[in-house]
Amino acid sequence: MTAAALPAAASAQQNQHPSIFITRQEATEIRASAGKYPLLDRSIAAARAMVARAMANPTDVPQPGEAGGYAHERHKQNYREMQAAGLLFAITGDEKYARFVRDMLEKYAVLYPTLGAHPLNKNQSAGKLFHQSLNDATWLVATSIAYDCIHDWLKPAERARFEKNVFRPMAEWLSTEHAQEFDRIHNHGTWAAASVGMLGYVIGDTSYVNRALYGTKRDKTGGFLRQLDLLFSPDGYYMEGPYYIRYALMPFFYFAEAVERKQPSVGIYAYRDSILKKGLYSAVQTAYPNGIFPPINDASRTMAVDAPEVTLAVDLAYRRYGANQNLLGIANLQNAVVLNGAGLGVARAMAARSTPPAVGFGSVEFTDGHDGQRGGLGILRSGTGRDASMLLMKYGVHGQGHGHFDKLHFTFFDGGREVVPDYGFSRWINIEPKFGGRYLPENDTYAMQTVAHNTVVVDQTTQAAGKESASEAAWGERHWFDARNPNAQGMSARADKFYPGVGMQRTMLLLRDARLPYPVVVDLYRLASGAEHTYDYPVHFRGPLIATSVKYQANTTRLEPVGQKFGYEHLWKEASGTSDSTVRLTWLDGSRYYTITTAAAPGTEVLFARTGAADPNFNLIAEPLMLVRRRAADHTFASVIEPHGYFNEAQERSEQARPRIQQVRLVGSDAQATVVEVTGEGGLRWTVMATNGAANATAQHSATFGGRTYTWTGNFAVEGLQAPR
Structure with a gap:
């Protein structure tokens, strides 16, 4: 047009x-x-x-x-x-x-x-x-x-x-x-x-x-x-991420409204197949169940859908694109309208309802890049309301100057909280004593670096060697996304152009089993190379460490950084150990316990670290992480993240502080498939089978490991999963 x-x-x-x-x-x-x-x-x-x-x-x-x-x-x-x-x-x-x-x-x-x-x-x-x-x-x-x-x-x-x-x-x-x-x-x-x-x-x-x-x-x-x-993919995803489309919604919609009123012949709201509508919808659909935008790329951890920019866009979209239940649900969270005819229309529609509208977004995948061919962002959801679970994986473009070096990065929201978090930006926005409220130097030296995210770091070096131009020239590659079964949802993506000679593929599942009270995450991260490398698998968390299976040596009198550059210089090495079997870590976040259980090959090293090193001005937020390290050419990190139990300090109650899942075993992994066995209390035994080769949602696949042949239909399957009734 x-x-x-x-x-x-x-x-x-x-x-x-x-x-x-x-x-x-x-x-x-x-x-x-x-x-x-x-x-x-x-x-x-x-x-x-x-x-x-x-x-x-x-x-x-x-x-x-x-x-x-x-x-x-x-x-x-x-x-x-x-x-x-x-x-x-x-x-x-x-x-x-x-x-x-x-x-x-x-x-x-x-x-x-x-x-x-x-x-x-x-x-x-x-x-x-x-x-x-x-x-x-x-x-x-x-x-x-x-x-x-x-x-x-x-x-x-x-x-x-x-x-x-x-x-x-x-x-x-x-x-x-x-x-x-x-x-x-x-x-x-x-x-x-x-x-x-x-x-x-x-x-x-x-x-x-x-x-x-x-x-x-x-x-x-x-x-x-x-x-x-x-700036938008064909389905509306904004390349700089949710935080920045939240900000950009205001000029996009303010000017669009002016154009529509003064030059309706432009057809601005219909331009590029109603891209403004898609841009707003993609933005609000990335939000966590509590309304906060996930802090991917340079982003605040607290920016939410009640921001004035989103209020403007919601009201104008409701007027220009027609009534929509989810828009009213967001307006209910915003508790405000703009002062023009669009705001009047939303206020009138809200007053006509006998009960407050709810927001009902489900699992969704967005393509990235203006042509929609440059990776994307996958979101899996389970449950309803603010207590719903949400798993997000990022595999799109870099995102220009606000992008982070974090391909195949994930976050996990559960129990009303972001429990496997993204650090977001390093900035004390508008707080003048902190570098004038600008982006801090640590935004470049830590927040943007790969180790600050939940994705594998190769040879303790940031993706694309930390060079924006190189990262902009490449992007993740969508493999498959399948959310048809609410009890077994999955997504898979590759990132092969960010470490020379190293192929990376991540497959993530969100599973519901009747024997477990909450959805669990299965994470399969496969690395392939013709030479040995050091692979670091970091998992960030916020609450206190409750228990671990790792026999570690704690550094209680002297701390040193984990490394010297690429963000490692900002991590205090608090403890380290080795594990030849299963690595398990339990932490408490809010009123719920979380345990990550990772399959470990002999000689696996585990480091416990915390942000704050090389930070003389105390600019960084001090938070813990576990880093599982493996030296190999080909390796697959296989993990399960299990929410469990209940804690209430006021009532002095603690229930099921130990996980039910006991072991994760990597059966085999190659270019065609990954097979993992997960066992737990009450006879729980899953066989997780995921396709690594050509994606096909209806084809039958097979893989042979250890003399046994596994077969399944579709891009993944989970044998032994008991669906809730």
């Missing part, structure tokens, strides 16, 4: 204000809805309270300062308050809100012409109000909405002054001075395009609109449409 250019002579309808996010008719409908829809009333009350607090204090437009410092946060709060005040003026007609926006813009009209590039940009694309141009773009997005709302109330001379002193210079700074960043296929480019395009609609400047849609060269090598073409 091609996009139409905005006519040079705008129509009378296009010149109406406000129009890019809310219209006078919508404002009238919202005003008439007072007291009818609790969610809308609550959101309006929150906006009123925010602006009332701002009005109670002198308006402050300070000189730019450090990221996370007072000036940085003040300018952020200023644009939020201006946007809220502008919308409240449109809805209520109360001129105090318009005066608030005008008076603040007056101060910016004095300050902005005096500013050059931010002095603390530290080699980033500099803004003027903020240390990076990204934040200037977010300021302009919000303020364009506020300006649109009070546009007709302002005097012509005031409009001329604001556009001359602030708006046009900022748009030129973002799109001309930083043309490369503006055209960059990245969330920074998305924000820049959205901000300049939205301003263009408000002030009637078609050159800004076309620059935003098609890029600085007007040939679609950059710009908003190119972002939609390249």
Whole structure:
């Protein structure tokens, strides 16, 4: 689908204000809805309270300062308050809100012409109000909405002054001075395009609109449409990961809404087979059952679906793409709506329900890369509600500058918690004393490194030697994904281009057995090489270590790092030992125990470590991990993760602190198949058979190990599994 250019002579309808996010008719409908829809009333009350607090204090437009410092946060709060005040003026007609926006813009009209590039940009694309141009773009997005709302109330001379002193210079700074960043296929480019395009609609400047849609060269090598073409896979997965699509949802949907209202001929919501809808749905479907986004790539561990960016996207998607039960379920978690017709529609739908809607996402696989041919992300789910289990494996693209070197990495959520976690980013966001709230040096030296993730490290070296360009040139390869049977779900992927001469394949299953109270994870990680290597299999956890089968020597008086580089320098070696049979580790997380049981060949080394070494500024979060080490050419790590028992300190109760699964034995593994036996209490005996060769969901497969031939149909099978009734 091609996009139409905005006519040079705008129509009378296009010149109406406000129009890019809310219209006078919508404002009238919202005003008439007072007291009818609790969610809308609550959101309006929150906006009123925010602006009332701002009005109670002198308006402050300070000189730019450090990221996370007072000036940085003040300018952020200023644009939020201006946007809220502008919308409240449109809805209520109360001129105090318009005066608030005008008076603040007056101060910016004095300050902005005096500013050059931010002095603390530290080699980033500099803004003027903020240390990076990204934040200037977010300021302009919000303020364009506020300006649109009070546009007709302002005097012509005031409009001329604001556009001359602030708006046009900022748009030129973002799109001309930083043309490369503006055209960059990245969330920074998305924000820049959205901000300049939205301003263009408000002030009637078609050159800004076309620059935003098609890029600085007007040939679609950059710009908003190119972002939609390249940042999402065909099924909507965003290459930088859930945390960053959460952030990018705001410019994507704000600008899309403006385009739809001002240039409906573009068909922006239908563009690329409704890619915006798919982008939102893929984002929220990656969330854990508690609503928190999995912290893959550079990401916070606490960002959730109630973020304002997701609230915006959910409300607009509900209006533009039609009613959807899961969207209302997310809106119920958000407990807020945006202040326009879309928010009114969601609030009305929520008020009409007698019971709160629930979110019901199931297992899903997303392809990665703009062509959908660059690996993906697999998610297996079992159960319902916040106590559901979720297993995630990542095998897609690197994710540009925010990507981590973590192919075939997994996380496991169970019992309302991420119990096998991802470290996420190394950053104390917006906490100015911690490196100005920026990404810390340890983000590069630890958080991005392979050992910081739950995937195998070869020769204590990060994947692709820790080089972003090399990792960007390769990606994981989807093998198979099968979630048809809710009691036996599985996924498999390869990553053969990240360690020279080493092939890696991981197969993960999520199984329900009537003899076990919770779903368990089966993990089969196969490595193949023509030469010997040291393979490290790390498993990260958070709770206290309860018990282990490993006979270890603890380092109680002196600690040393596990290694010297690639993230190992940040791991204190707390204990080590060897095991010739089964490696078992039990820890407590929340009210539930977890045990990982791993098959071990003779001479297997086990290290117990904790983050915090080479960290003089105490930037790292101190957390434990177990690292199973094996020296071999070909090797398969076969493990089972079993949730079990119950702990309640207040009641002094502890039940089934020991696992029921007793042994995991690797029967055999080669290029065609892996076979594992799992035994446990009560006669539990599984034979797990997984296809390593060509994937085929209906074909019969066979493998012979130790003189016995195993046969099964499909890509995997589990003999002896007793399905719950």
